[in-house]
Amino acid sequence: MNQLEKHSLSFLQFVFIIAGIQISIAVLSTPREVSLIAGTDGWITIIIGWLITSIPSFVVFKIMQRSSEGTILDLLRKKLGRWIAILFTLIMAVYLGAMAYIGLLRTLLIIRVWLLQNTSPFVVLLLLFIPTYIVAREGPKLLGRYAEVIFYFLFWLPLVYLLPMKQGRWLNLIPIAKEGWGPILSAVPGVLFAYTGFSVAFFLYPHLTNKQYAGVGILLANTITMATNLLIAIVCFMYFSPNEMVEINQPVITVLKTIQFKFVERIEVIFISLYIGIYSLVWIPCLYYMAYCLNWVRNGSGERKYLIGLLILIGIGTYIFIPTFNQSDWLEHHLTNFGIVVEYILPIAIWICLVINERMRQEGQPG
């Protein structure tokens, strides 16, 4: 209990950690991904994805309501047994590790293409590790503060996209459902990736001061993510014609290249540098919670050892081999499927198990 009080999170910090993971994991890729399948109707897909995401988000809240203290792992051990809890923990550890790795990888690749073409990604990675370690070693409290600071600093960033909007054409967006609803719906699984990350609420919940608002918090985070993605996607669809959209690798950055100020050229360089701040919101919490999961399985004394181990592991791995853009796309594609299983199906399965478990106990007691 003492530990929990020390690491208490305010409502906004809770929201920002979740929204930070969601936005940073896919903000650059979502507009292109949806446009590949759904064309300029992709914005509808983003809204549908948001509606779908509300269901497992609420389930996560329902599950955590059963846990007065301790994270999901403690709850599972108490209700469903030690082995199921360990299995779940390992799945979560692998999943969070994959999220963190993809986030880091994307950052490195984008820095290499847009900012530092001749600098070794390994050096960049080492530089990124310094703030990562400093923030992650302190646990949830600092994670919350860090996310809050980044949000307050950068919440204006999406608004910059209103500048190229002036040159865009609303006519690109109509007619709605050009090719029918088929493409729009078939793009939905891809867009769910943009919302993955809400399952850290499993771990954050016990630290939250006002627990009754946890459900609202997750939904609010989803909504922030949805609004950001929607704004940026619509600007991209308006600015690029439907045929051009699929020709460009990172429309979200390319569209910034067209902003012109008298005093600075290549304005996108500044924005990509700021994006690194947003990106850090995915790998820092994910690495911490991966370390937390590993520590929990071994009943270890602290996450810090595991954190250092993970950083060293990623560092060595990156030194030896850096995936190309295509390989990272491939990884992202598989992570999307993995994410749908872990974040959308697994919570519902756990919830059903818990409910059945409770029913059985209730029936067992009177009899």
Added chain:
Amino acid sequence: MRKSMRITMILLMFLLFLLFLLFLSGCGDKIDLEEAAVPLAAGIDLDENNKLRFYVSNPVFGDKSNDVQQYNIPVTSLRESRSLQDAYTSGALEGRNYQVYVVGRKLLQHEDWFKILDVIFRDARNTVLDRMVAFDGPVEEMFAVKPKEQPPLPAILRGMVDSKSKRGTTVLTTLQDMHRQIYEEGLTPVLSEVDYDSKQKSFRLLGTALLTHKGKYAASLGYQESVLLNLLKKKATKGVNLSFAIPGEPNADVFELDRASFGIRKIKTKIVSSYSDNRFRFRVQMKVSAALTEQLFKYDIQKHADILEAQLTQQMQDQLEKLIRKFQRNRIDPVGFGIYARAYQYQHFKPLEEEWGEVFSHAEVDFDVHVKIISMGTIR
């Protein structure tokens, strides 16, 4: 306490180590300003043997302030041209940030020339807001001109395009705009057009060059036509000027005294599209609030404003219709009627997307122009 200090020390050592690493391997693309050549204008064209040529103009920093170095080099691709250009300069060529990008008329006679510019968009370090200008004539001629007592070539061209496009007499097309226009099916590209007036020994803005969808030169527009095009594209802001000859007004001696000009205070353009009888139909409504700026004939506006308005309306409508016929003859759609067709008649547009220029040449465009004079100036 001591433990945390130790960790801090380790971190500090680590930081120092990283700093050294940076000096070792980072910043490999660093160039000192003294060693850089900064070309401000680039041009591509075909020479008489149909070989691609690349032109650059470098300002020479030093005592002779207006001096420029100019080269023209035969190349096969633009990226390759970088090393070839390097061979001619004293420093490392920093060809990322041109002010203007000139394409010659001869190059524009061929389709798909735009694909040569791939390197500009692929390499993220390049700027994409360079003004793109079509030169009516060989680019070699343009880069051979050494304008005395005038700003250097890149500055002249950029200034010309920027200021004239604000008045609507040409279009402002950056490299990125060109990329957008090429990929937009419902639109054909436009560039600002410049030539060299050898009598005045000066560059001159001609108006607008219209290209086909694949980038081949199709036609040119003069000032007034460019203004009308910009009005149709809803690109013209208020303050553009139009000038018409009013029929029936007498000319005196050598002067043409039948002219009336007005500045546009406010304009509302509305384009409605429809499809019937296997044809696309567009209806363009324009409501113009005009302020007379010039009227060379005598006329009592106070009493007969409506007659003058009707005549101006008629003239404007005629010129717009002529403009559309010019587009249709050349099978181009610089206005972007195709975008309206895609938005409102998607089912009919989609199968014809690839050949929109051809389809548009059979379309019917009606005008409904209304000019209203809201001010006649300070004299009667």
